[in-house]
Amino acid sequence: MKASDVLISGLGAFLPDRVPMEWAVERGLIDPAAAAEYGITSVTVAGDIPAPEMAVRASRQALERAGQNPASLSLLLYVSVWYQGPHGWCPQYYVQRHTGAGRATAAEVRQGCMGMFSALELAAGHLMASADHEAALVTSGDNFTSDLLERWRFSPHFVMGDAGSAVVLSRREGFARLKSVNAVTLPEYESMHRGPEPLFPPGAGRPGRLDFGDSKDRWLDGPDRDPAGPLRLVAAQDELVSRTLDEAGITMADVTRVAYANGSRERVEGRAMVPLGLPMSLSTWEQGRTVGHIGASDQVVALEQLLLCGELRRGDHFLMLGVGPGLNIACAVIEIVGTPHWSAARPANAA
Structure with a gap:
């Protein structure tokens, strides 16, 4: 959109x-x-x-x-x-x-x-x-x-x-403009994070712990596995990012920083930065590795921290990329149009 x-x-x-x-x-x-x-x-x-x-x-x-x-x-x-x-x-x-x-x-x-x-x-x-x-x-x-x-x-x-x-x-x-945001769902991956447990009674009412590693392994070994492997996911993400950039009126060369889900360096690099054709230096991994995967807050907190430290300035473009169980992929582009008063980049005598 x-x-x-x-x-x-x-x-x-x-x-x-x-x-x-x-x-x-x-x-x-x-x-x-x-x-x-x-x-x-x-x-x-x-x-x-x-x-x-x-x-x-x-x-x-x-x-x-x-x-x-x-x-x-x-x-x-x-x-x-x-x-x-x-x-x-x-x-x-x-x-x-x-x-x-x-x-x-x-x-x-x-x-x-x-x-x-x-x-x-x-x-x-x-x-x-x-x-x-x-x-x-x-x-x-x-x-x-x-x-x-x-x-x-x-x-x-x-x-x-x-x-x-x-x-x-x-x-x-505002100090930033939301230029474009999009998401796509690949429901054929729905069972990847469900595992073998029944839908009823709900999981919260039964003993046991959430284990995405185990459920993913079972999915990979089971009949619901996508024969295309990760190719469908990669293609969907490429299309989503291209559409979001087009709607924002920019290209990848205009992207200043990228925030992905706060995972390991291997995951951030392999799932986000390499597919985008960008170096890890443009990612927010250095900040994310100090807090872990903070649910749905990863990208917003990264943006807040970059602005707070004065690392994003007027004219910069911030690309957010995310993924969630279901399987959902999302992308957004935010343009910095000013310096918030709470940023370290704000001159002390600024009005």
């Missing part, structure tokens, strides 16, 4: 304390060879801080940075990956209540690790649909401290970190 005059006016992030990878290795939580291969130095661990509370803290920061009255928001989208709280409870309303987001339409987007892309697309479409829609808040929070998941080894090449993130989209003002 090509976005028209959809601006980013605020970004927020909540990153809890980092736990060094050495700590996990010493306690036998991850194989030392895997830890060395991944290159991940630490992950953020929130302890008993609820996921929605991290989203609230990130949202408050984003709203404050944007100078946005939360009561004037017309849409609030909450992106979740892992369990959020009590059964039957809706986390988006908790964020709405604790940010003072008035009577905005609030909904949860549950689409795995690329849910932020779909939320941005939905929010952009909402803002473009009516001049009465002034601003929207997209936020996410996840705490992977759980007996149902081993954060250090639940999936090859990924170690899960906890975080909250938030984006304020505006039709009026």
